[in-house]
Amino acid sequence: MTEKVVGALEGALQKARRKGQLKTKAFPLVTLDLPKRPEWGDLSSTIAMTLASLEQRSPHDVAQIILDNMDQPEVIFDRVEIAPPGFLNMTVKRELWLKVLNEIEKQGHAYGRTDLGKGRRVLVEYVSANPTGPLHIGHGRGAAVGQAIANLLKATGHDVVSEYYINDSGRQIKLLGASVHARYQELHGRVVPFPEDGYQGSYIETVAAHVRDRVGSTLLDLPVEQSQQRCQELAQHELLDMIRQDLQSFGIEFDSWFSEASLLSSGSVEQVLEELGKRDLLFEQDGALWFRASAFGDEKDRVVRKREGEYTYLASDIAYHRDKLLRGYDLLIDVWGADHHGYIPRMQAAVQAYGHPKDRLKVVLVQMVNLMRGGRKIEMSKRAGEFTSLREVIDEVGTDAAKFFFLMRRSDTPLDFDLELAKQQSAENPVYYVQYAHARAASLFRVAESRGIPVPQPSETELGHLRDPDELGLIRTLSRYPSVVEASAAALEPHRLTFYLQELAALLHTFYYKHRIMPLISQGESNDAEGFVKVGGAPPVRSREEITPGLTAARLALMREVQQVIRNGLDLLGISAPDRM
RNA sequence: GCGCCCGUAGCUCAGUUGGAUAGAGCCCCAGCCUUCUAAGCUGGUUGUCGCAGGUUCGACUCCUGCCGGGCGCACCA
Known part of the structure; x- marks a missing residue:
């Protein structure tokens, strides 16, 4: 149209x-x-x-x-x-608007999908939380955003792969090993100092107990280095499993898991340094090896190998992004916590060092989540190891509500997440509001079926009966859907779709209430139905609308396509569209 | 100090990449169930778009400078 x-x-x-x-x-x-x-x-x-x-x-x-x-x-x-x-x-012309419904019918699940991306290969990397503890609520937001972006890009004709980067190397993971090792020893009655900056969370004790169950006291006799190493391996494995499970419960699946340690063991990191060295992009100073990030717009140069000889996180991260580029992706999207924003210029510098334009890497920042309960903020302290896990939130409010809330705001602004509101089953809760619109349509179809009224496709009925402004308003909103998807995908901003769905749901609810779709089951009365239309501060004025079989059929066909679009939209957001609530 | 993000209704936030008289939800008030799910609907109040300039047919949107808030500025990740 x-x-x-x-x-x-x-x-x-x-x-x-x-x-x-x-x-x-x-x-x-x-x-x-x-x-x-x-x-x-x-x-x-x-x-x-x-x-x-x-x-x-x-x-x-x-x-x-x-x-x-x-x-x-x-x-x-x-x-x-x-x-x-x-x-x-x-x-x-009205007839042209009505054809929108035929278009949606024809495309069905594909309505809103385009091939604008022309098969461009995109890698979306998200969550990528260190396997040093369970996922917390912030990771949940990143997961919801990353998944929605991946879906949106797929829907606009991109060839998308989603990937989780596992930081299974470096200081943090060693600290995990040391922390678990300390608790492990305590379980065997030894009094040992807990590592400074070690992981405090109580889950460490649980993991230590599992280590003990598995290997008994055999680690006690090993050299500290070795036993810490063993603890690290076991703990990391267990925690990564936990993360996988949490993501699964959250309805998130990755196409690929990529290990940082593999970059080191494969020699990728060394190779990167060699390559950069050849291009004169490295230099030594104060005993450390530096990457000339400032040559590509970063504010200063960055260390890639410490004085002690260890590689920095940046070194493996350059190797990682090089690897992604070598795998042939046209666009790399990284979803990061907003506190890492200062890291963007140096990563884009790395991309440029490899001869690509800097916008081949796009970073989507995800701000923190303020957890609330009934309007009051819940304090979290990561330092003390107390933070709200994604698991707890899923268990309390469900995945659909959690995802919807995560996607209600632009990802780079802080989000207030009220657990009470997310659980509430009322119009105040936007998740239920949208899902209920879908369920409401489904319910209409069930009633129709039970009354022997057919629920036609737009192509099977005379749409000309649709002439009410509310009907045309609904159709106009439906016609906007593809451009909403396109804009959300282009801007990497799923919240736009979330807003659109709330708007469409509102129109459906209003329509449902103002107009009859099927005639009343009358006791000898006519087909005239009562709907509340005109109001002006005073109690609703009842007006009459004749519900003919033709109108019923056309309206049911309309509802069918409204439902289709809501379902398509929720699907892109990774949220279910229930038929019954 | 430097860099990034933000400043829109009492609160939380949108604003279709520069369009017409700036929108939604919450809150508050008044109503609506013998109706296809009230998990819903209707009506009512609210604005120097942080401030000041500039760019042009036209600015919440772009540029500059201030003010205010958040974050970052490691040989941590």
């Missing part, structure tokens, strides 16, 4: 150019807006205004030229008007 309108405008532009009325060679892209006021029609274009400066004519003149050069506008439009300074306001 929008294609037809855009086509009409573009056709007019071409024709005007052939006639010499317009001079611009490459016309800007014709885009359509949805006017806010009914007087502006139901689609508008600013093309005349953008073209005005190029043509050096007034916006109004350009608009007039476009208008005059349209071929048979009456086929598509009821009205086209020019509004100052040069808006083209169009009222599209």
Whole structure:
């Protein structure tokens, strides 16, 4: 439908150019807006205004030229008007709007999907939490955002792989080993000092107990180095399993798991340093080896090998991103905690060091989650090892509610997450609000079935019965869905889709309440149904609407496609669309 | 001090990448169940878009400078 309108405008532009009325060679892209006021029609274009400066004519003149050069506008439009300074306001014929429903029917699950990405290969890396403890709520937000972005990119024709980077090397993981080792010894009655900055959480004791169950006291006689190493391996394995399980419960699956340690054992890191060295991007200073990040816009150079000879995290991270690039991805997306934002320039420097434009790596930042309960903030202290785990949140509010809340705001702004609200089963809870819209439609179909009323597809019924503004409003909103998906994907901002779904759900609920879809089961009464329509502060005024079989069929077909779009949207967000609640 | 992000209704936040008279939810108030799920609906109040300039047909949106808040500035990850 929008294609037809855009086509009409573009056709007019071409024709005007052939006639010499317009001079611009490459016309800007014709885009359509949805006017806010009914007087502006139901689609508008600013093309005349953008073209005005190029043509050096007034916006109004350009608009007039476009208008005059349209071929048979009456086929598509009821009205086209020019509004100052040069808006083209169009009222599209109702029959064309109705065809949107046929389009959704035809595409079904694929409605909203496009091939704009042209199969570009994208790697989305997210969560990537250290296997040193259970996932906390912040990781949950990152997981929801990462998954939604991956889904959105898939839906827009990208070839997407999702990956989890396991930091199974370096200081933190050693500290894990040392912490578990200390607790392990305590379990055997030894009094040992707990490592400074060690992991305090009580789960460490649990893990230590599992180590003991598994190996008994055999580690006690080994050299400290060795027994710590063993503790680390066992603990890391167990914690990674736990993370996998938590993610599974959260409905998240990764295509690929990538180990940092493998980069070191395979010699990748050394190779990277060699390559960078050859390009004169490394230098030694104060006994350490530095990467010339400042040559690519970072504010300073960065150490890749410490004075003691150990590689820094950055070294393996460069190797990791090099590996991703070598695997042939056109675009790398990293989802990071916002506290790592200072790290972006040096990572993009690494990408550039390998000869790629810096925006081949895009970093999506995820801000922290403030957990609330009934409006009061729950204090968390990671230092003391007390933080709310994702598991607890899933158990309390469910995965759908958690995901929806995580996706309600732009990811780079802090999020207040109220557990009480997320559990609440009412209109105040946006998750239920949207899901209920889907369930409500399903319920309608069940009732129809029980009454022997068919629920037709749009193609199987006369849609011409749909003439109420509420029906057309619903259809117009449905027609927007593909562009919402496209914009969300392009901006890597899933929350836009979340907002759209709330809007669409609201329209469905309103429609449901204002209008009857099936006739009342009347005791000898007519098909006239009562709906509440006009109000003005006073109690609702009842008005009558004749519910004919044709109208019922058309409305059921409409509901079918509204439900389809809600389902498609929730699906992209990784949230279920229940038929019954 | 330098860098990044943010500042929109009492609160929490959107704002279609520069469009027309800036929106939604919550809160508060008043209503709506003999209705296809009230897990719902209807109506009502709210704005110097942090401040000051600039760019242009047009700025919440872009640029500059301030003010205020958050985060980062490791041979940690």
